[in-house]
Every structure is written in C-alpha cells, then in structure tokens.
Amino acid sequence: MTRRIKKVAIVGSGIMGSGIACHFANIGVEVLLLDIVPRELSEIEKSKGLTLEDKVVRNRLVNEALTSSLKSKPSPIYHQKFANRITTGNLEDDISKIADADWIMEVVVERLDIKKIVFEKIEKFRTPGTLITSNTSGIPIQFMNEGRSEDFQKHFAVTHFFNPPRYLKLFEVVPGPRCSQQVTDFLMMYGDKFLGKTSVLAKDTPAFIGNRIGIFGIMSLFHIVQEMGLTVEEVDKLTGPVIGRPKSATFRTIDVVGLDTLVHTANGVKDNCPNDEMSDQFVIPDFVNSMMEKKWLGSKTKQGFYKMTKDAKGQKEILSLDLNTLEYRAKKSAKFATLELTKGIDNVADRFKVLVSGKDKAGEFYRKSFAAMFAYVQNRIPEISDELYRIDDGLRAGFGWEHGPFQIWDAIGVAAGVEIMKAEGKDPAAWITEMLANGQSSFYSVKEGASYYYDIPSKTQVKKPGQESFIILDNIRKSNEVWKNSGVVIEDIGDGILNLEFQSKMNTIGADVLTGINKAIDLAEKDFQGLVVGNQAANFSVGANIGMIFMMAVEQEYDELNYAIKYFQDTMMRMRYSAIPTISAPHGMALGGGCEISLHADKVVAAAETYMGLVEFGVGVIPGGGGSKEMAIRASDSFQKGDVELNILQENFLTIGMAKVSTSAYEAFDLGLLQKGKDIVVVNKERQIATAKAHAKLMAESGYTQPVLRKDIKVLGKQALGMFLVGTDAMKDSKYISGHDMKIANKLAHVMAGGDLSEPTLVTEQYLLDLEREAFLSLCSERKTLERIQHMLKTGKPLRN
Structure with missing residues (x-):
C-alpha cells in the first residue's frame, strides 16, 4: 500500500500545535487545526x-x-x-472532519487524562488505517494506548x-508497542x-533521546x-x-526556551528514571529553585539569567545574574588562555x-563536562537507543550541536576520553573497554564515501542507513x-558532475574562489557534463x-580594483x-556575491531555509558582480x-536599494531573486547536493545547449532615471535616507535605467556590466563608503552615515 499525506488534522493549537500546522502548510499539505470551545465570552x-x-x-x-503564531518572529511559515x-475549527463542531485526514496528530497539554479524552473523541470519527500520533515528550505510549482499538494502536x-x-530539525519517532513496522x-x-527533518528512531523512555541527553548536559553543567564558581558569561563563552554550539550557548538558550520548561523536563527524568546512575544530576540546584520562585523564567518573564534594562542615558543594557548573590550586575567579559589557542583552528572538531x-x-x-557527558551517553545504550549514531543525530538536530557526544569523544580519541573520565572518577562501560581491547579505536569511520558506526552487538563498523x-x-x-x-575544493560527485565547494572563511568570495569557479568550468567543459556550486557549511556565502x-x-589602487570587479563579472x-x-x-545566508552566483546559474536548487539578498547598500556600494545588471535584465524579461x-x-x-533579504527561499521568488518555472526548493538541506546533481545530469542528458550572448535587453533610459532620481530626492528630503544613501541609489538608478538614453533601447549585457562596474568603482572612492566598509569589518553591522 502506498500511503500519501494530503490532509493532516492537528488537535491542539498552542505554540507547538500551531507551529506544526504551519510547517505542514509549508510543504503543501492541507491542515485542519482544532482546539476546544471557550467556556465564557471575552469582554470584546x-x-x-x-x-x-x-x-x-x-x-x-x-x-x-494561529494568528499569534503567524505574527511571531522568526516566522513559523515560509510564506504568509x-x-x-x-x-x-473546534473539537465540538468540526471533529467529524478528521475522517478525511490522512494523519491525525494530538498536540494538547501534557496530561494523560486530557489526552485520553481527546483520543476517545478522535476514535469516534477517525477512518480506520489513518495515522494517529502524539507530540508528547514524556507520557509513556502504553498509557495512551489504554482503551484504544487494535487498529488505533497499530497506527499509533x-x-x-x-x-x-x-527551524529545529529533530523529528523523534517513537513507535507504540503494537505499532506496525510499516507505519x-x-x-x-x-x-x-x-518534512525536511532528521528522523531519529527512539525508544519509549522518559524524554526520549534529544531531551534526555541534552537536559542532562545542562543539569550536569x-x-x-x-563546583568551579564559574559565572554566567564564562559558561556561555565556553x-x-x-x-560548535549556537551563539546562545547555555544560559541564553535557557532564557529563550524558558527555565520552567527545563525544570519540568529535568524533574520528569528524575522522577521516572529511578535506575539512572546519574539521577542526582537532575536534582534542581538551589539557585534555580530560587529563580523559579521569583518567576525569573527567561524571555517570557523579561528576566532570567540575563535581563534587558536601560542605563542612565536611556541606552539598552544587558545585565547578568550573579549565581551566588542572585542579583543582576553589568556583564563581564570572559577570557581564557585555552580559547586563545583555538583561534587559528577553523575546524571545530580539531579544537577538542x-x-x-x-x-x-x-x-x-x-575535562569535567566532557567526562560527565561521555560517562552518561555510554550507559544510555541500549536503554534509549540501540545505536550510538542516533544519540549524536538527536543532539545535533534537536539542540543545534555541530557534533554529537560520540563525535566529540572520537575527536578527542576514544582512549584519551576514557582517561579523562577515569581522572574524574568515572569508569568506562564494559562495551567501551571491549571495543578498545578488540582494536576498534573509533566510533565512526568513512569507507568509499559512506559513514560507518561502531555496532555494539556485532562489534564491527556498520554502514549508517539512509545515506543513499x-x-x-x-x-x-x-x-x-x-x-x-x-x-x-572541486569534487567529482559522480555521473559526470563536478561540485565546487567554497572553503574560505564564512565562504566569502575572493580571487581564490573566483579562480576556482573558472577552473571548475574549465574542467567540466573538458571532461564532465555539468557543475554544481554547493557546500554543506552553515551558510552558502556571506x-x-x-x-x-x-x-x-584605501590605497587608491583603482586599476587593480577595476580588474578585480571585472574578474568577478567575467566569472x-x-x-x-x-x-x-x-x-x-x-x-x-546567500548574500551579495553569494546571491549573484545564484542569479547567474542555469538553475537554482535552493534549500527552503535560504536567506538571499543583494545587500551591498549596507557597505556603501551597489551589486558589482552582475547583480545590478541581472535585476535590470529580469525586469526587461518580464515586460x-x-x-x-x-x-x-x-x-x-527597491529589492537592491532596500537591501531586502528573503526569510525563506519561497520569499526569494517574490523578490525576483529566484525564478518561477526554473528554480526549485528542497526542504531537507541534506538532500540538496544530490538533488542539484540530479538536475545537472538531467539537463546535460536532455541536450544542453550553450546560451547565446544577450543583445535584446530593454532599458528605459531617461524615463526610468528621472522617476528614480525624483524618488530618491523625496526620500532624502523626508529624512528616510541619508545623503550618501541617495548617492548610492542614484548610481544604481543609472545602471538599471541603462544610463540617460533618450528613449527605451535594446542593449547588450556587457553594456550594463560596464555601467555597473563604473558605478561600483566611483562609490569606492567615496569616504563614506570606506567608513561603511570599515564599520562592517569591525562590527559585522551596517553603518548609516
């Protein structure tokens, strides 16, 4: 039987229910979102x-x-x-409509009695064979199954x-005791x-995998x-x-998630895992209990481990909580000699x-924190998972870690990790000792392009499933x-297709990257069929x-600068x-030059989470790598x-002049940065390179023909230029933009109008590129542009001068 999901019914519209509803809508599924009927009228x-x-x-x-969810930032939906x-709908008038759903999901409050009432209602109207799942994070499935039919349990x-x-990629699947393997x-x-997630098969144990290990990590910390007398700032720095963790690190993350959520989950593990050898680590510390009593829960109560306030001058100031006195104080900088030693190490795994x-x-x-984590995860097998890689997948996808616990242990060295544990009074598990004794020195390995993991029962390296x-x-x-x-790095990804992978810092585009693009095209034209420009770093290119x-x-080397810009354009x-x-x-992020690369490709295979824009105005220039030209062409082609x-x-x-950046790939279509009928979106970023390769191969085998240089671009000349100049002048007079903003905008206007031609004219692509380069170079001679570039280099933020 082929199962297809056309309609999903979600029961419970809280933060999670509405968010899940939005994500199913993101991928094109029809959603029925239900909740209870109010018991009394509001004043309105x-x-x-x-x-x-x-x-x-x-x-x-x-x-x-749902309205509140749709207004939240960041948005839960790719496009409004x-x-x-x-x-x-509601659970009284509309519950019968779930009969048409292919999947029914319960997302109500975490109380078994309420869930049972909801399941009772669902079973009256659910069509046999329909998927039925719960988003619970802690209630055992056997209790939720009580009183339910055989068909319900088979599909639950x-x-x-x-x-x-x-945004968070973890999708834990926990089958019920009678759930069919097909489901x-x-x-x-x-x-x-x-759904574009990392699917992790978990066992029906308290907090499953992600929260069990992630919350342990926080509680242990x-x-x-x-014990060590560390400050909030020191911990977040470390x-x-x-x-390889998010910028919010530990305490800022707790503030965002909510201290009460953390405490609830920690108590759930402590109360329901009596045989956990480290259950004492889940005991809530006194300073956390005090914060709970004071309702210092984080962002939701305006204060937690950090507190936003205003100083005497009315400027925003972030205060930190002193964990000893429980009083807020000015933030202190945190510096450690050990961290200084890692500054030249770009690969996070090499830092451990x-x-x-x-x-x-x-x-x-x-040493203390990793020893505790290693000791804990080694003993969770086979309790929460039979395979160690599922634990790493859960932490990476659910908590945004670049490396899971066993990957970190591997990076340090399994034997070295054992020594660190022993020094902290923690013993290795029997399977770890046996693994090392048998000459297996790593949890992971790579063979013929595939990832393998150490399988405890067979005592061998086994291929990780699902890599095909x-x-x-x-x-x-x-x-x-x-x-x-x-x-x-240029790699052969098979079937006659090359992949060009950026390796520069933050994947910025300089002469070495441009040389690489040209070399990749040379190689592909000579011995291959197509080229993918893609990488698997945090961002495509800034x-x-x-x-x-x-x-x-600054050195006024304008000839060299002219050559550099022309080299970018020519590439x-x-x-x-x-x-x-x-x-x-x-x-x-696919910004500036990173966006321009996509504008000039034959096809774009964008990840759904792509934040694309021509943002050069922020550093006082216009797009100079063909971006200004391309947006003029796209306007001409749509006339x-x-x-x-x-x-x-x-x-x-305006897309360029306002430095608009899409909040998803779908919004990039609205901005004209992606083209309907040509470019596509993939939800799972892990599949992106493979999908791009498939399209390159298909285009090549379908008889790809080298395009002919464009000579038919319609520019509007003085008609458009006049309109733009009047508009920028009005915006400056109304103080919406600065004088330098107006200067940049007028340069852009000159390019996109095709200069001051007396009437609409057909021009070549090179004509527009020459105008673009001239405008870019002239702006680089402006003092205020140099101030903007310097400010961006120093602070990472744009300057309005």
Whole structure:
C-alpha cells in the first residue's frame, strides 16, 4: 500500500500545535487545526453582543493561537500565503472532519487524562488505517494506548517535534508497542523526505533521546558551575560557537526556551528514571529553585539569567545574574588562555583535543563536562537507543550541536576520553573497554564515501542507513578531489558532475574562489557534463571579500580594483554562458556575491531555509558582480504588452536599494531573486547536493545547449532615471535616507535605467556590466563608503552615515 499525506488534522493549537500546522502548510499539505470551545465570552465579545453559540466565538481560541503564531518572529511559515492551507475549527463542531485526514496528530497539554479524552473523541470519527500520533515528550505510549482499538494502536506512535518546528530539525519517532513496522518506516521516511527533518528512531523512555541527553548536559553543567564558581558569561563563552554550539550557548538558550520548561523536563527524568546512575544530576540546584520562585523564567518573564534594562542615558543594557548573590550586575567579559589557542583552528572538531588539554580553568571545565557527558551517553545504550549514531543525530538536530557526544569523544580519541573520565572518577562501560581491547579505536569511520558506526552487538563498523539519498561532502572530499586551492575544493560527485565547494572563511568570495569557479568550468567543459556550486557549511556565502575591496580602495589602487570587479563579472558571465549546465545550491545566508552566483546559474536548487539578498547598500556600494545588471535584465524579461514597465523595474530597484533579504527561499521568488518555472526548493538541506546533481545530469542528458550572448535587453533610459532620481530626492528630503544613501541609489538608478538614453533601447549585457562596474568603482572612492566598509569589518553591522 502506498500511503500519501494530503490532509493532516492537528488537535491542539498552542505554540507547538500551531507551529506544526504551519510547517505542514509549508510543504503543501492541507491542515485542519482544532482546539476546544471557550467556556465564557471575552469582554470584546460581550460588547459586540455575541453568544457562546456564535462560530467566531467557538473558534476564538484556535484562531487567536494561529494568528499569534503567524505574527511571531522568526516566522513559523515560509510564506504568509501558505497560511491559506490551514483551516481552523473546534473539537465540538468540526471533529467529524478528521475522517478525511490522512494523519491525525494530538498536540494538547501534557496530561494523560486530557489526552485520553481527546483520543476517545478522535476514535469516534477517525477512518480506520489513518495515522494517529502524539507530540508528547514524556507520557509513556502504553498509557495512551489504554482503551484504544487494535487498529488505533497499530497506527499509533509518538512523533516528537522540537520547538520551533520549522527551524529545529529533530523529528523523534517513537513507535507504540503494537505499532506496525510499516507505519514506523513511513514516519521515518516522511520526516526526512517531506518534512525536511532528521528522523531519529527512539525508544519509549522518559524524554526520549534529544531531551534526555541534552537536559542532562545542562543539569550536569549547573553542578560544575557551582563546583568551579564559574559565572554566567564564562559558561556561555565556553559552551558556544567555540565548541560548535549556537551563539546562545547555555544560559541564553535557557532564557529563550524558558527555565520552567527545563525544570519540568529535568524533574520528569528524575522522577521516572529511578535506575539512572546519574539521577542526582537532575536534582534542581538551589539557585534555580530560587529563580523559579521569583518567576525569573527567561524571555517570557523579561528576566532570567540575563535581563534587558536601560542605563542612565536611556541606552539598552544587558545585565547578568550573579549565581551566588542572585542579583543582576553589568556583564563581564570572559577570557581564557585555552580559547586563545583555538583561534587559528577553523575546524571545530580539531579544537577538542586542544580544549581538554588546557592548563587553565577552561581546560578543567572541558575535562569535567566532557567526562560527565561521555560517562552518561555510554550507559544510555541500549536503554534509549540501540545505536550510538542516533544519540549524536538527536543532539545535533534537536539542540543545534555541530557534533554529537560520540563525535566529540572520537575527536578527542576514544582512549584519551576514557582517561579523562577515569581522572574524574568515572569508569568506562564494559562495551567501551571491549571495543578498545578488540582494536576498534573509533566510533565512526568513512569507507568509499559512506559513514560507518561502531555496532555494539556485532562489534564491527556498520554502514549508517539512509545515506543513499545524500551526498556527504565531508565523506568524499579527499577521495574524490579533482582540484583545490585555498578557497575551493572541486569534487567529482559522480555521473559526470563536478561540485565546487567554497572553503574560505564564512565562504566569502575572493580571487581564490573566483579562480576556482573558472577552473571548475574549465574542467567540466573538458571532461564532465555539468557543475554544481554547493557546500554543506552553515551558510552558502556571506558575499564578496570586502576586506580586499577596502584595502584596494584605501590605497587608491583603482586599476587593480577595476580588474578585480571585472574578474568577478567575467566569472559570473562564464557561469551564465558555459558549455555545460551550472547549478547553484544556496542555503542559509546567500548574500551579495553569494546571491549573484545564484542569479547567474542555469538553475537554482535552493534549500527552503535560504536567506538571499543583494545587500551591498549596507557597505556603501551597489551589486558589482552582475547583480545590478541581472535585476535590470529580469525586469526587461518580464515586460508584457500593456504593462507599466516602470513599476516592474522599480520593484527590482527597491529589492537592491532596500537591501531586502528573503526569510525563506519561497520569499526569494517574490523578490525576483529566484525564478518561477526554473528554480526549485528542497526542504531537507541534506538532500540538496544530490538533488542539484540530479538536475545537472538531467539537463546535460536532455541536450544542453550553450546560451547565446544577450543583445535584446530593454532599458528605459531617461524615463526610468528621472522617476528614480525624483524618488530618491523625496526620500532624502523626508529624512528616510541619508545623503550618501541617495548617492548610492542614484548610481544604481543609472545602471538599471541603462544610463540617460533618450528613449527605451535594446542593449547588450556587457553594456550594463560596464555601467555597473563604473558605478561600483566611483562609490569606492567615496569616504563614506570606506567608513561603511570599515564599520562592517569591525562590527559585522551596517553603518548609516
């Protein structure tokens, strides 16, 4: 039987329920979102003379919840129009509509009695064979199954999303004791392929995998903090990006999630895992209990471990909590000699050996925290998972860790990790000792481009399942390398397709990257069929190397700068007019030059979470790598008979002039940065390179023909230029933009209008590129542009001067 999901019914419209509803809408599924009927009228409803029988009243709770979710930042939905896929209703009038659903999901409050009432209602109207799941994070399935029919139990499992559902990738699938294997397999597949998640099969144990280990890590850290006398700032410095964790690190993350949520989960583990050898670590420390009593829960109560306030001058100031006195004080900077030693180590995995070898307080902290974590995860097998890789997948996808516990242990060395544990009074598990005794020195290995993990029962390295749909660049980089320099690696990804992977800091685009793009095209045209430009770093590219531009401009090396900009433009034109199909695979930030690469590819295979924009205005210039030219071309190509052509051109002008950045790949279509009918979106970033390769191969085998240089671009000349100049002047007079903003905007206007031609004219692409380059160079000679570039280099933030 082939199961397809066309409609999902979600019961419970709270933060999680509405968020899950939005994510199903994101992927094109029809959603029915239900909640209870209000028991009494609101004051507004009373003033309007409404009654409890009015539909608008009966659906008030669900409608308010969904509206609040859609207004939240960051948005739970890829595009606001996708909200039209969600229909709301209540559990009395609309419960019968679940009969049409292919999947029914319960997302109500974490109380077994309430869940049982909901399941009773669902079973009256559910069509046999329909999937039924719960988003619970702690109630045992056997209790939820009580009183349910055989068909219900056969199709029942827990599908646990992490909040916010759109952004966090973990999707824990916990089959019920009588759940069929076909249902489990389907849910695992659907989470990966359709929802874009990392599907992790978990056992029905308290907190499952992600929260069991993640909350242990935090609770253990609380005890270490007290033991070592560390400050909030010191801990967040030690547990943030330096070890591949989010910038919010530990205490800021707790503030965002809510201290009460953490305490609830920790208590759940402590109360329900009596045989946990480290249950004492889940005991809530006194300082946390005091914070709970004071309702210092984090962002939701405006104060937690951090508190936003204003100083005497009215400026915002962030205060930190002193964990000893429980009083707020000014933030203190945190510095450690050990961290200084890692500054030149770009690969996070390579830092761990240095960190645990530290001779200062930082080194001691890492040895204590990693020893506790290693000791804990080794003993969770087979309790919460039979396979160690599922624990790593859960922590990486649910908590945003770059490396899971066993991967960190591997990076330090399994034997070395055991020694660290012993030094902290913790013994290795029997299977660890046996593994090392048998000559197995690593939890993971790579063979022929595939990842393998140590399988405890067989005592061998076993291939990690589900890799067939992925191309993992880390696994093939060395064996499939065709060419490399300091900025790129070119890999053979099979079937005649090359992949160009950026390797520069934050994937910025400088001369080495441009050289790599040209080399990749040379190689592909000679011996291959197509080229993918893609990587699997945090971001596709944050844009051009503005440090290089700044140095040339300060030294007034305008000939060299002119050459550098022309080299960028010429490289983009090579992508556009190569003899082989070029595919761009942007994800994360694709800004400035990173966006321009996609604008010039034959096709874009974008990850849904792509934040794309031409943001050069922020550093005082216009897009100089063909971006300004391309937006003028796209306006020209969209002109239809009867159109007000100026309005179309103006939209593209504002996309650049306002430095608009899409909040998803779908919004990039609205901005004209992606093209409907040509570019596509993939929800699971892990599948992106493989999908891009498939499209490159298809285009090549379908008879790809090298494009002909454009000579038919319609520019509007003085007609458009006049409109733009009047507009920028008005905006300056109204103080909406600065004088320098107006100067930049007028330069852009000159390019996109095609200069001051007396009438609409057909021009070549090179004509527009020359105008673009001239405008870019002239702006680089402006003092205020140099101030903007310098400010961006120093602070990472734009300057309005």
